Amino acid sequence: MVDISHASDDEIPADQVTISDGGSSETWTACTSGNPTDISAGSTTSVAIDSNDEIRVLWANDDDSATLTIWEAPDT
Numbered sequence: 001m002v003d004i005s006h007a008s009d010d011e012i013p014a015d016q017v018t019i020s021d022g023g024s025s026e027t028w029t030a031c032t033s034g035n036p037t038d039i040s041a042g043s044t045t046s047v048a049i050d051s052n053d054e055i056r057v058l059w060a061n062d063d064d065s066a067t068l069t070i071w072e073a074p075d076t
Contacts, residue, residue, distance in 0.1 A: 002071070004057060005044040012039045012059065017068070019047055020056045049073045 004019065006012065014036045017028040029035050032045040049055060052075060057068040 001046050002049050002055060002073070003044055003046050004055075006039045006041060008041045013037065013061075014039050016059055016061050018058045018060070019045070020058060021047070021049065021053045022056075025058075051075055 014029040014032070015027050017039060018025050019028065019031055026047075028039055028045055029037070031047055032043075036043065047055065051073055053073045055071045055073070057070075059066050059068050
């Protein structure tokens with residue numbers, strides 16, 4: 001399990017953030033209990049990972065997109 005947090009800056013609509021492990025993708029809302037509509041500073045979600053998974057946090061709206069972070073799980 002890995003925790004993903006929004007440390008600071010502006011709120012982001014939760015349905016604009018996708019978490020991908022290379023095989024599947026889920027929105028932040030789908031990964032988080034309570035189904036938040038916005039991600040604000042201090043918001044956290046958790047996703048299950050396997051050894052060697054590469055987790056990508058992606059943001060996209062109608063006009064633009066960006067990779068927010070990439071993290072690779074260590075070998076076990």
